[in-house]
Amino acid sequence: GAGVSQSPSNKVTEKGKDVELRCDPISGHTALYWYRQSLGQGLEFLIYFQGNSAPDKSGLPSDRFSAERTGGSVSTLTIQRTQQEDSAVYLCASSEGSINQPQHFGDGTRLSIL
Amino acid sequence: AQSVAQPEDQVNVAEGNPLTVKCTYSVSGNPYLFWYVQYPNRGLQFLLKYITGDNLVKGSYGFEAEFNKSQTSFHLKKPSALVSDSALYFCAVTPQIGDDKIIFGKGTRLHILP
Incomplete structure (x- = not known):
């Protein structure tokens, strides 16, 4: 079946512009996660959605970052007034919701801020 | 607070030899x-998990x-x-x-040398 889909796969934008990154999780998965990965390094947790519960936003690095998940499915991560340090790969993952279930990752959006 | 450590940034192993990545x-x-x-330019792929039971867990590949x-x-x-098998392992x-x-964890880069 279809896996987690992220778009765009690459995004180049100028400093100060806003960007929107999209994630289509696996159908039926109630949990959705956003991570940031810099230059093949470790994963930095950003935000976590579980069903209809309030999202865990504890990993968002600043108020320029926000995310929403509409209808319990598609999620959008928005970065306002982008800075060069925002350049990274943004990964989305979904899971069946139970914490003992593995996460399924998309291939990420590579964001480059000029 | 919970944490996970991968003490080796990189592990080099000759093809055909046994490998261990520590966590x-x-x-x-x-x-x-x-x-x-x-793998390069891809999202993370699930290999295996431990939930309960047998201490030795078998996974993909x-x-x-x-x-x-203890x-x-x-x-x-x-x-x-x-x-x-050369890739980044988390x-x-x-x-x-x-x-x-x-x-x-922050990841361990595994290099298998031919």
């Missing part, structure tokens, strides 16, 4: 433990991992390495009870 963890109570692999509660370790192993942990956020 130690710290959680309150019993853990759920995971290994993921990441011939990998296995051994849960050692040493709080979950090392990834493979009896005979392939060049195609260990991850979450407590069975409490915080449902999974914590990823």
Whole structure:
């Protein structure tokens, strides 16, 4: 079946512009996660959605970052007034919701801020 | 607070030799433990998990991992390495009870030398 889909796969934008990154999780998965990965390094947790519960936003690095998940499915991560340090790969993952279930990752959006 | 450590940034192994990628963890109570692999320009792929039961867990691509509660370790192993095993490997942990956020290690780059 279809896996987690992220778009765009690459995004180049100028400093100060806003960007929107999209994630289509696996159908039926109630949990959705956003991570940031810099230059093949470790994963930095950003935000976590579980069903209809309030999202865990504890990993968002600043108020320029926000995310929403509409209808319990598609999620959008928005970065306002982008800075060069925002350049990274943004990964989305979904899971069946139970914490003992593995996460399924998309291939990420590579964001480059000029 | 829970944490996971991958003490080696890089591991080099000759093709055909056994490989081990180390992981130690710290959680309150019993853990759920995971290994993921990441190939270039791809998202993470689930390899195996420990939930309960047998301490030796078998996963994809011939990998296995051994849960050692007394040493709080979950090392990834493979009896005979392939060049195609070269990738970035992540260990991850979450407590069975409490915080449902999974914590990823910083990753270990595995190089299999032909």
